[in-house]
Amino acid sequence: MSTNLQAHTENHVHRDDIGARLGMWLFLFTELILFGGMFIVYSVYRFTHQQEFHLAAQELNTIIGTFNTIILLTSSLTMAASIVAIQRSKRSLSIFFQMLTILLALFFMVNKYFEWTAKFHHGIYPGSETLLNENAGQILFFGLYYVMTGLHALHVIVGIIMIAVMMRFTSRGIVKHDNYVKLENTGLYWHLVDIIWIFLFPLFYLIT
Amino acid sequence: MDKQEINTEHSHGYGIYVLVWLGLLTLTGLTVAVAGINIGGFTVATALIIASVKAYLVLIIFMHLRSESKMFRVFVLVALFFLVISFILLFSDYSFQ
Numbered sequence: 001m002s003t004n005l006q007a008h009t010e011n012h013v014h015r016d017d018i019g020a021r022l023g024m025w026l027f028l029f030t031e032l033i034l035f036g037g038m039f040i041v042y043s044v045y046r047f048t049h050q051q052e053f054h055l056a057a058q059e060l061n062t063i064i065g066t067f068n069t070i071i072l073l074t075s076s077l078t079m080a081a082s083i084v085a086i087q088r089s090k091r092s093l094s095i096f097f098q099m100l101t102i103l104l105a106l107f108f109m110v111n112k113y114f115e116w117t118a119k120f121h122h123g124i125y126p127g128s129e130t131l132l133n134e135n136a137g138q139i140l141f142f143g144l145y146y147v148m149t150g151l152h153a154l155h156v157i158v159g160i161i162m163i164a165v166m167m168r169f170t171s172r173g174i175v176k177h178d179n180y181v182k183l184e185n186t187g188l189y190w191h192l193v194d195i196i197w198i199f200l201f202p203l204f205y206l207i208t
Numbered sequence: 209m210d211k212q213e214i215n216t217e218h219s220h221g222y223g224i225y226v227l228v229w230l231g232l233l234t235l236t237g238l239t240v241a242v243a244g245i246n247i248g249g250f251t252v253a254t255a256l257i258i259a260s261v262k263a264y265l266v267l268i269i270f271m272h273l274r275s276e277s278k279m280f281r282v283f284v285l286v287a288l289f290f291l292v293i294s295f296i297l298l299f300s301d302y303s304f305q
Binding site: 018021022025026029032033036040043044047048062066069070073074076077079080081084184187188191192194195198199201202203206207208 | 221222225226228229232233236239240243251252255256258259262263266267269270271272276277279280283284287288291294295298299302
């Protein structure tokens with residue numbers, strides 16, 4: 001800490017990278033509670049409607065789910081790589097990795113789009129005729145499926161916007177080799193989105 | 209101590225990230241493979257354990273908790289502790305209804 005302060009006064013910049021990262025982590029804890037609450041609801045209904053949940057989960061496409069898991073994990077790798085690149089003053093390489101991350105995220109969303117539209121065509125969406133004729137457990141499963149993966153997809157969209165802003169910051173030199181905490185915090189957000197998917201995937205796609 | 213050293217505390221090479229990524233892909237394959245086998249109540253437990261290992265890897269390596277100060281790890285543990293408490297209290301009620 002003392003060395004940080006020293007460096008700060010020497011350069012006459014008011015900066016607290018540790019504070020910035022800690023702030024980001026505190027925000028991530030609120031996300032943890034947001035999704036945690038939903039996982040609690042999920043676990044209770046799964047506990048009370050075990051058979052129905054197993055049956056309902058068979059409707060989900062495990063292949064698309066697995067594919068999207070691989071895409072998100074890879075996007076986490078490219079995000080982490082973009083930070084290594086900026087640390088080594090390789091600006092273009094960092095922008096390239098950020099762009100790859102966005103492309104992978106878009107790829108994830110396209111898969112999600114096809115997955116959801118296929119469900120809609122089968123008449124499975126909240127409040128649909130087909131679904132309301134099913135038992136309570138199936139209605140709950142698909143309700144949770146749409147809310148939880150939908151909220152997650154919303155986070156992916158926010159992540160895409162954040163990374164796009166970071167690409168602009170990097171190209172304009174606001175994010176640079178000795179000042180990249182903004183990119184780091186965006187990375188933290190992106191990795192959290194990945195972690196949430198790590199839990200969503202087995203709980204929705206792999207319980208058949 | 210120059211300015212450079214403030215920021216190099218988080219430096220990992222690309223190598224460790226690629227290794228972790230390969231590990232995460234392997235665990236994904238494992239969890240998909242295990243889901244096909246019916247081992248009763250252990251199916252959920254296995255899936256959750258594998259997911260937790262994956263989340264741990266992301267937290268420690270990708271999210272730099274390994275190289276952050278101890279304070280960050282304590283914060284994360286406290287947050288997780290309260291989430292786990294909510295689950296435990298809830299199920300201690302539900303399981304005995």
